[in-house]
Amino acid sequence: MVAFERKQDTGEWSERELGTIVAALGAAIASRTGRTWETGMTENGDAQFYLLGPLPDQACVLCISRIGRRYVLEDGTGRLLFEHRNLDLVGLHAKAAIPSTSWLMVRAITLWCAIRNTIHEKVEPLLTEGEELFAQFAPQLAAFA
Known part of the structure; x- marks a missing residue:
């Protein structure tokens, strides 16, 4: 037996993942709201997606992290809102968590x-x-x- 090294997830989102998140948060990211989004990485190199509030503060409203094969949804203060392996479900919860x-x-x-x-x-x-x-x-x- 030969042990192959497992490919580690990079700290970048795939196009499919970004498309899913942006589609779920489309109304929140619309230009009339003043909100924008950014991507980044955790200290351990896990991918993160930030929904930012309007200028001038641009405070973090929501954060979606991919840790291993799980997606973690947090509010702007770092409170855990939802986590699951299915990004579509996380997107639905993210959409519901945005103040209207x-x-x-x-x-x-x-x-x-x-x-x-x-x-x-x-x-x-x-x-x-x-x-x-x-x-x-x-x-x-x-x-x-």
């Missing part, structure tokens, strides 16, 4: 909540106190009329 609300919408909602909270905390007490002052001084103002 745009960053502009999130900022608009945050601004609206901040304004509403400011009105509730600062302006409403002034209006309530103003009514009380008016109720106390109205009879005296009527005497001048």
